[in-house]
Amino acid sequence: MVADFTWAWIALALATFPATMGVVNLFLVRPPEGRPKDGSLVSVLIPARNEETHIAACLDAVLASRGVAIEVVVMDDGSTDRTAEIxxxxxxxxxxxxxxxxxxxxxxxxxxxxxCQRLADAARGTHLLFIDADVRLAPDAAATMAGHAARTGAGMVTGVPRQIIGSLGEAATVPMINFLLICYLPGGGRAFTKRSGMAAACGQLLLVERGAYDHTGGHEAVKGVLHDGLALARLMRDAGHATEIVEGAGLATCRMYTNFADCWAGFSKNAREGMATPVGLPVWTAMLAGAHLWPFVFLPSTAAIIALALGFALRAAVTLRVREPWWTIPLHPLTVAVALAIQWTALVRGLMGKPAGWKGRAYQGTG
Structure with a gap:
């Protein structure tokens, strides 16, 4: 009983850490503000490989942009469907x-x-806005992000689009993006956290100032990675350029996947460059499982009840802030468990020398 009492309070301590950081970051991470400089041109750059189901809606949204001049460049990356024709x-x-x-x-x-590098080579803009084909840009997004870069001097402005979630498989995976960003990243990726290890970015919606991009070597400098947004953010900070995470729910929407199998494959792809390392993953497991799963073992102790209450309250606050469906909140423990399962599976596959795969290509990865 004494041991259980001690472990329950350790679980509470682990739950208090993200709760505290989450409250701070919910205050720090705000929508972008600012107006682009005169003469700004935002190049909206879309890599597309077999995106016939998405590309038309993506282009319709981009072409409705207002407040800044835009050009749109689509890179057809070996598509075998009607992407290029559309x-x-x-x-x-x-x-x-x-x-x-x-x-x-x-x-x-x-x-x-x-x-993305070939897109940057073809672009003419003062700012490069990389988006995925499944992203639907809001009309003011390009102008506001370029304006925020001008106002703050940031070389990169990025945010997580509002995630459209329509299935249980998505609900068990996708919400961890915002939860980890807000609850476990000191400073939430704001520009005042200058260390590259505290950088963050979302490749779905990523604007870079052209001069900063060229100065750092652009995508060519990170050519072997799978998680290009994070790698670029770290590269820019190392080169002295500020990078900034902003609230992205009002800038764009995105439905990444439609079923659990695609979610698993998609998140596994980037895992080795994130949590799934031999040193890092045991620490992440202790932090996440300890705070959000472990307390169930010690119910009905007071410490366990408080820990679980903190976890669900935190998840509710993040979910409402980023405008994800409310019905995903009770699934929070499942979401944490699935996230850890994906990371451990990716780590084991990597240690066995099995390549990560995506859209018909296989990569060994860099993790």
């Missing part, structure tokens, strides 16, 4: 749209990173 139709109707064809993937590059 984009050509838009380009024929709107001079702001261009279609580019990605050259064969060179050795040492990952597919999306290579497409």
């Amino acid at each position: 984009v050509r139709g838009y380009a024929a109707r709107d001079a702001r749209v261009r279609l580019e064809q990605a050259p064969p993937l060179p050795s040492g590059w990952t597919g999306k990173v290579h497409a």
Whole structure:
């Protein structure tokens, strides 16, 4: 009984840490503010590989942008569906749209990173806004993000779009993106946290100032990674450029996946460059499981009840703030358990030498 009492209070301590950080970061991470400088041109850059189900809606949203001049460049990265045909139709109707064809993937590059570098090479803008084909940009997003960069001097402005969640499989995986960012990253990725180890970024919605991008070497400097947003943010901070996470729910929406199998595969792809390392993952397991799963073992002790109450209250606050569905909140313990299962599976696969795969390509990864 004494041992259980001690472990229950340790679990409470582990739950108090993210609760405290979450409250602080919910205050710190705010929507972007500012107006772009005169003469700004935002190049909206979209890597696309077999995106015929998404690309039209993506382009419709981008072309509704207001408040700043834009151009739209789509890089067809070896698609075997109607992606290129659809984009050509838009380009024929709107001079702001261009279609580019990605050259064969060179050795040492990952597919999306290579497409993004080629997009940057083709872009003419003062700012480069990289988005995924499943992102639906809000009309003021490009202008507001460029304005925020101008106001703050940040070389990178990024945020997590509001995640559209329509299935149990998505609910058990996707909410961990915002939960980890807000509750476990000191400073929430704001620019005053200058250390590269505290950088964060979301590759779904990432704006960089052209000069800062070129100065750091752009995507070519991180050509072998799978998690390009995070790698670019760290690279920029190391080079002396500020990077900033802003509240992204009002800037764009995104439905990443539609079922559990795709969620598992997608999150596994980036795991080795995040938590799934031999040194880091045991620590993350202790922190996450200790705070959000372990207290169930010690019910009905007071410490366990408080720990669980903190965890669910924190998850509710984050969920409401980032505008994700309220019905995902009771699934929080499942979401944590699935996240850890994905990370451990990715780590074991990596130690066994099995490559990560995505969209018909296999990569050893860098983790």
